[in-house]
Amino acid sequence: MKLTILGCYSATPRTLTNPTSQVLEIRNHLFLIDCGEGTQVQLRKYKIKFSRIKHIFISHLHGDHFFGLPGLISTFRLLGRETELHVHGPKGIKEAITLFLKLGDSWTNYPLIFHELESTESELIFEDDTVSVHTIPLDHRVYTNGFLFTEKPQPRKLDIDAVAQYEIDRSQYNNIKNGANGVSKNGREIDNQNLTHDPPKPKSYAFCSDTAYNEAIVPLITNVDTLYHEATFLETESHLCQKTKHATAKHAAQIAQKAEVGSLILGHYSTRYKSIDFFKEEAQTIFPDVELADDGKSFEI
Amino acid sequence: MKLTILGCYSATPRTLTNPTSQVLEIRNHLFLIDCGEGTQVQLRKYKIKFSRIKHIFISHLHGDHFFGLPGLISTFRLLGRETELHVHGPKGIKEAITLFLKLGDSWTNYPLIFHELESTESELIFEDDTVSVHTIPLDHRVYTNGFLFTEKPQPRKLDIDAVAQYEIDRSQYNNIKNGANGVSKNGREIDNQNLTHDPPKPKSYAFCSDTAYNEAIVPLITNVDTLYHEATFLETESHLCQKTKHATAKHAAQIAQKAEVGSLILGHYSTRYKSIDFFKEEAQTIFPDVELADDGKSFEI
Numbered sequence: 001m002k003l004t005i006l007g008c009y010s011a012t013p014r015t016l017t018n019p020t021s022q023v024l025e026i027r028n029h030l031f032l033i034d035c036g037e038g039t040q041v042q043l044r045k046y047k048i049k050f051s052r053i054k055h056i057f058i059s060h061l062h063g064d065h066f067f068g069l070p071g072l073i074s075t076f077r078l079l080g081r082e083t084e085l086h087v088h089g090p091k092g093i094k095e096a097i098t099l100f101l102k103l104g105d106s107w108t109n110y111p112l113i114f115h116e117l118e119s120t121e122s123e124l125i126f127e128d129d130t131v132s133v134h135t136i137p138l139d140h141r142v143y144t145n146g147f148l149f150t151e152k153p154q155p156r157k158l159d160i161d162a163v164a165q166y167e168i169d170r171s172q173y174n175n176i177k178n179g180a181n182g183v184s185k186n187g188r189e190i191d192n193q194n195l196t197h198d199p200p201k202p203k204s205y206a207f208c209s210d211t212a213y214n215e216a217i218v219p220l221i222t223n224v225d226t227l228y229h230e231a232t233f234l235e236t237e238s239h240l241c242q243k244t245k246h247a248t249a250k251h252a253a254q255i256a257q258k259a260e261v262g263s264l265i266l267g268h269y270s271t272r273y274k275s276i277d278f279f280k281e282e283a284q285t286i287f288p289d290v291e292l293a294d295d296g297k298s299f300e301i
Numbered sequence: 302m303k304l305t306i307l308g309c310y311s312a313t314p315r316t317l318t319n320p321t322s323q324v325l326e327i328r329n330h331l332f333l334i335d336c337g338e339g340t341q342v343q344l345r346k347y348k349i350k351f352s353r354i355k356h357i358f359i360s361h362l363h364g365d366h367f368f369g370l371p372g373l374i375s376t377f378r379l380l381g382r383e384t385e386l387h388v389h390g391p392k393g394i395k396e397a398i399t400l401f402l403k404l405g406d407s408w409t410n411y412p413l414i415f416h417e418l419e420s421t422e423s424e425l426i427f428e429d430d431t432v433s434v435h436t437i438p439l440d441h442r443v444y445t446n447g448f449l450f451t452e453k454p455q456p457r458k459l460d461i462d463a464v465a466q467y468e469i470d471r472s473q474y475n476n477i478k479n480g481a482n483g484v485s486k487n488g489r490e491i492d493n494q495n496l497t498h499d500p501p502k503p504k505s506y507a508f509c510s511d512t513a514y515n516e517a518i519v520p521l522i523t524n525v526d527t528l529y530h531e532a533t534f535l536e537t538e539s540h541l542c543q544k545t546k547h548a549t550a551k552h553a554a555q556i557a558q559k560a561e562v563g564s565l566i567l568g569h570y571s572t573r574y575k576s577i578d579f580f581k582e583e584a585q586t587i588f589p590d591v592e593l594a595d596d597g598k599s600f601e602i
Contacts (some may be wrong), residue, residue: 014345041314099400104362142404171390
């Protein structure tokens with residue numbers, strides 16, 4: 001998995017920072033997570049091929065997570081897209097996008113399929129052979145979901161030297177990758193362990209923004225490899241969290257600690273602070289493995 | 302008048318160019334014309350004070366002229382705006398903005414006043430002591446208006462040396478500025494022409510984008526000081542104009558010539574061309590006084 005941050009700052013516009021949007025690459029998939037204003041320009045800047053995006057996940061309908069979507073959907077048409085685009089987001093998203101297209105007498109020349117969310121329980125919203133995506137209900141001012149991306153186990157990897165040594169016929173390779181034992185040229189059964197390597201451990205990524213401190217998400221994200229958790233404020237401004245339904249860097253670290261995640265990425269910084277390094281310092285008083293999101297930064301998960 | 306181009310390229314997103322938006326400063330007014338995606342960041346970049354914008358004029362509801370408006374309206378709230386904001390644009394604009402605010406459970410803490418346009422005739426849509434604004438009905442794929450900004454005459458300027466020489470009492474100054482003759486200390490009537498200078502000639506600016514070649518606008522913009530006219534294509538692509546309802550650089554120059562305008566500014570360039578200089582060269586074969594809009598460029602009118 002590879003995560004690329006297109007934008008990770010909170011709403012106030014600035015010349016050099018962008019509102020929330022991320023691209024998550026999982027084998028053959030390129031998922032877009034949130035789509036603040038300017039996302040399509042960020043996609044261009046980081047040379048991400050528009051046509052590879054087939055699923056967009058929108059956490060909530062605040063502008064800094066969503067106002068780039070009408071433009072991106074229009075651009076897909078300009079670029080001659082013909083393949084399906086799936087948009088997963090809160091109920092109302094279809095009405096909003098449809099109205100904007102209608103007012104511009106515009107259309108999509110590709111199938112645009114909305115999957116509107118309204119459950120307050122975690123649910124499976126996408127699944128194929130490679131990955132499953134579940135919602136993570138968050139605690140924000142409007143209906144908001146995080147998203148949990150879980151890679152499925154890959155087939156075992158063939159040990160090329162071993163299958164040659166045991167003179168295993170190629171016709172058995174697929175079965176062996178799926179866990180079967182092999183049969184050598186002279187009819188001897190060879191244990192699968194001797195013919196294969198373990199595949200890479202399936203990876204998982206949880207995106208949690210925007211949200212107040214919410215322990216209810218801990219069971220949903222326990223042991224994920226990487227957690228992105230919003231940290232709008234530092235503890236000095238924690239009195240603003242309840243009203244705005246945002247979290248501090250310390251809150252994010254407490255969730256990471258309780259969920260025993262592999263690593264924590266912070267983002268959604270308020271622009272009131274002079275340096276984002278303060279967020280890392282605060283979180284590391286609770287949880288050691290902290291990274292800072294920043295526009296254009298990539299993370300291997 | 303001072304015109305600042307925030308963006309002047311057509312819809313396809315690029316890293317270093319922006320869709321249509323302009324700021325027109327006329328004495329105490331700062332008018333925003335169109336609001337493509339990213340306009341609020343451009344306003345920040347060129348250090349234009351958000352609070353000075355009280356009127357926004359939207360030509361039509363295509364994304365590259367309009368999709369920055371929901372974000373800008375939300376940002377005004379974040380910045381604590383309390384003064385009225387007037388939005389002039391095609392019918393439907395109120396429904397669109399209202400839906401986006403509602404979906405985000407957002408609100409404006411300032412009066413947001415929509416003036417929806419649906420006439421296909423030119424009409425007066427704003428007027429005060431300084432300026433009047435009329436629509437210029439354009440020929441595009443959706444209902445579209447250009448805007449004509451006409452400065453009102455300023456009072457005559459007092460000739461300080463002359464009023465001193467004739468010993469004119471200060472109590473007469475305002476009447477003299479408004480055209481009255483003066484009376485000297487010894488009771489002699491002094492002709493206004495001897496006591497004043499002509500005020501600066503009132504200026505006018507016409508914004509015409511997006512539109513196909515449309516001679517019907519000529520009487521509306523005759524003799525304007527500066528005409529901004531879209532030039533999406535060069536003549537080599539003129540076959541695309543009728544379907545897309547856009548104009549070439551030559552079309553823009555022909556309109557400028559027929560309307561006998563002072564100068565012509567071109568913009569809304571398709572991103573297919575390697576250099577925007579081609580647009581100037583083509584237009585100047587018809588009309589001499591041509592300038593090229595570019596993002597961040599300012600023009601004194």
